[in-house]
Amino acid sequence: MKRSLTRILMAVAVPMAIWLGGMSGASAQTVSACDNYNSGTVGYWYSQYHDQGTACLNMTTQYGGGYYQADWNVGSTGDFVGGKGWQSGQVNRNIGYNLGYLNSSSGRSWFGPYGWSCGTVSQNQLVEYYIIESWTGPRPDEFTIGSNAQWRGGRYIGDVWYDFYTAYRSNAPQGCNGNGDRSFSQVWSVRRYPVQQGQNTTINFATHWNEWQNYVTLYGMGYQILATEGYGGQGGSSATVWDAGN
Numbered sequence: 685m686k687r688s689l690t691r692i693l694m695a696v697a698v699p700m701a702i703w704l705g706g707m708s709g710a711s712a713q714t715v716s717a718c719d720n721y722n723s724g725t726v727g728y729w730y731s732q733y734h735d736q737g738t739a740c741l742n743m744t745t746q747y748g749g750g751y752y753q754a755d756w757n758v759g760s761t762g763d764f765v766g767g768k769g770w771q772s773g774q775v776n777r778n779i780g781y782n783l784g785y786l787n788s789s790s791g792r793s794w795f796g797p798y799g800w801s802c803g804t805v806s807q808n809q810l811v812e813y814y815i816i817e818s819w820t821g822p823r824p825d826e827f828t829i830g831s832n833a834q835w836r837g838g839r840y841i842g843d844v845w846y847d848f849y850t851a852y853r854s855n856a857p858q859g860c861n862g863n864g865d866r867s868f869s870q871v872w873s874v875r876r877y878p879v880q881q882g883q884n885t886t887i888n889f890a891t892h893w894n895e896w897q898n899y900v901t902l903y904g905m906g907y908q909i910l911a912t913e914g915y916g917g918q919g920g921s922s923a924t925v926w927d928a929g930n
Contacts, residue, residue, distance in 0.1 A: 712746040717766075727751075728925060731909055732766035734758055735857070739914075741766040750910075750925040753784075757918035758791075764914040765798070768925050773799050773908030779887040780928035781910050783818055783879060784921075791917025792821035792828075797887055798911035802860035803903030810860050810868035811900055812853070815846075815892055817885070818878040820919065825849065829872060836899050838876075841891050845876040850899045860906050871896040886928045 715726045718740040723731045727749015732741040737758035744751050756764035779797050786795050796817035803809025816824050826833040833851040849872040858866045873892045879885055910925035
């Protein structure tokens with residue numbers, strides 16, 4: 685699944701304002717993060733994790749620094765999560781993005797803002813959140829998210845309808861610190877229909893956060909990224925993220 689980053693950059697839809705901003709200044713830096721766990725800064729902060737198989741997050745400092753292209757092949761039960769954004773999340777941040785493509789030849793995948801709310805880890809004060817803007821395979825819902833997932837209702841945010849779900853994970857990998865597996869809650873916002881690829885889109889994160897507080901207790905913000913997750917099989921994606929202000 686690994687492809688030439690140059691060819692991908694030529695093909696992907698990139699917001700014009702971001703493209704113009706990324707063409708000046710120092711020479712572009714390109715980085716491929718392929719270890720089982722990586723994080724760092726290539727333009728924007730990035731995180732990449734996979735628990736088996738192979739996966740790479742290919743990045744550049746061009747196009748405002750928010751571009752990435754992901755490829756994964758994680759076997760029948762492996763998991764990959766990777767993307768770009770911010771090491772320190774903000775509730776009042778509007779997240780701008782452009783999804784170039786999302787595909788998978790097997791397994792499932794999800795795309796959208798992703799991160800963690802982190803309290804006292806030793807007391808399992810952790811919440812993993814998803815805002816699902818696109819997917820392959822079954823649409824995430826109470827039947828496909830997990831055995832204990834619950835539908836909490838739905839509403840329009842702007843002109844987009846989202847359904848809201850909660851779930852609970854026991855003794856699973858967590859993203860608040862490096863102290864191993866923990867038990868934690870999940871909250872999900874899922875679009876009724878996938879976003880149009882190649883379209884500039886803005887997420888009002890605070891509106892989702894306020895909705896989730898009806899269902900779970902949220903704590904401080906951990907990292908906040910525009911992520912692709914692939915569960916099982918192989919696939920690929922490309923996207924650009926930027927801070928769309930408050």
